[in-house]
Amino acid sequence: MAHMGDLVAEMLAQSGVEAVFGMPGGQTTALHDGISRRQNRIRHVLMRDERNAAYAADAYARLTGKPGVCDVTVGPGANLLPAGLLEALNASIPMIAIVGELPLDWLTLKEKGIASQGFDQLSFFKTCTKESYLVPSVAALPDIIRTAFRVATSPRPGPVAIIIPHDIFDAEWDGTSPAATVDDRTQRVPYLRSVAPAADIARAAALIRQAKRPALICGGGVHGSDAADIVTGFADRFGGLVVTSLSGKGAVPETRDYAAGVLNPLGSWAAIELVQEADLLVWCGSKVSQNTGMNWTLPRPEQATITIDCDPLEHGRTFRPTVPLLGDVREIVTALDAALGDPVARPEWLARIAEVKAEGEAAKAVEIASDSAPIQPPRVMAELAARLGDDDIVVSDASFSAGWIAGYIPAKRPGRQFLFARGQGGLGYSVPGAIGAAETRPGTRIVTVAGDGAFSYTVGELATQAQFNQRVVNVVLNNGRLGWIQLWQEIFFKNVQSALLETDTVQPGFAAAAQALGLKGILVERAEDIGAALDAALAHDGPSVVEVRIDDRATPIHSFKRRMREGADAPRARPGTVYKLREWKVSPDLD
Structure with missing residues (x-):
């Protein structure tokens, strides 16, 4: 007789998951038994530490666009997951964590480990996931799995924990009821794509054409939208500077003349220098974090801005953009490229980019030699x-x-x-x-x-x-x-x-x-x-x-290099002067 672990394994396989990363426990053995019956469709990768299972699932998700799946047992296995879950949550990576739990009717025995390894796992995981669910019954399990995949892959993607009690995992399953049906739209991100209104697209395109020194800043959202090819084609006709965040590296080839590398205090010197000179910053799939925003000194007061992001809360977190474009990166960049029309020629700006890049490469060549x-x-x-x-x-x-x-x-x-x-x-x-x-x-x-x-x-x-x-x-x-x-x-x-x-x-x-x-x-x-x-x-x-x-x-880190060159006689800096949150402001229109 099959059991509910078979149902979970079957739904994972039907959802396109090829690998599950984790470590077995008594409470989750039914899942491992279910996977072992389907080794031609899904496999288990035994890790040495549950925290590392989440990191492995995270990398799997980044490269496939599919939710990475990890499994842990109750208690000591579960409490090692937050490091990897928080990484996925902050980086918008789809993930499913399957977590073992004590039997449902042991509720009063969870506190202080009265029942071995027990604690309030649902409250615990609510703090470090996009959403967490405790499965209340056998009948509810399939819908919770479908919901978890939908939540994990929908804008903005993130990790979801499914906490499955021991008695539900081990319950018998006849293979048909409840049915192991899945939603094939949730096999990879994004679950749905949307695009900003045409009027906003037109306004953004006009702003780009008007700019003299535009810069495109690409974040991890470019990869999350599987849009690197589309963004590179747009960048080829953009006529300006292109840089990326660390997570956005590869959004465009850095071998292009207009590409200046990673914008980050420990990234490209040329990117840091050139972005200060831009009159328009187009933030593409980037949350303008502390590091990509250069400790929130960007955008500068005189710089106009366009933001492209699927999360409405990112269009104004630390500054009000001149033109916010809410929607999927791939869809918006495709529409923006069409609205932009013919490539814009900016020979003076491209010459300046080449000049600064050459200076940076010369300094790097000395280090490399x-x-x-x-x-x-x-x-x-x-x-x-x-x-x-x-x-x-x-x-x-x-x-x-x-x-x-x-x-x-x-x-x-x-x-x-x-x-x-x-x-x-x-x-x-x-x-x-x-x-x-x-x-x-x-x-x-x-x-x-x-x-x-x-x-x-x-x-x-x-x-x-x-x-x-x-x-x-x-x-x-x-x-x-x-x-x-x-x-x-x-x-x-x-x-x-x-x-x-x-x-x-x-x-x-x-x-x-x-x-x-x-x-x-x-x-x-x-x-x-x-x-x-x-x-x-x-x-x-x-x-x-x-x-x-x-x-x-x-x-x-360029600031560290500078401090060490200045030597011991340099005025002593305080850590608080390095990270200073600037005032929220409204980005201007271009003249």
């Missing part, structure tokens, strides 16, 4: 960029790694080839993210870049990469420090030094740890050995770790 020891990260990134193929996926961890990737590995084609954990910016995303990425494209090479601090969070998940023999190259930039925090303490608090990860007597070796876990491990301490190490790792038929000993003073 360095053969110092310890090694400079730009050298590592340049060697890696030269070896990446068109289909390879790069998964970034948080902190400085995001900046090294953003500034020194160009996106060569439109599409989501780069994954950045920017919803929360939490350390430890890259290794489990690579597991999810590898499951979407078997045989494709996945490359991760992480500092030693971030890599330490999820070393155990290397065993999962080994178990599934995934073609993942994990590059560890090891400076023996929590680099960002070390420099923050030094610049603002005069060298507190609580961010040291190693001492003269303790120097953890990640290449050696990888070898012990069944991966290929390579340690690099000289710049001239980087290329050979990467070649060996990329040619290896399985997962590997390339550990590079880097300079602990290296940083991609």
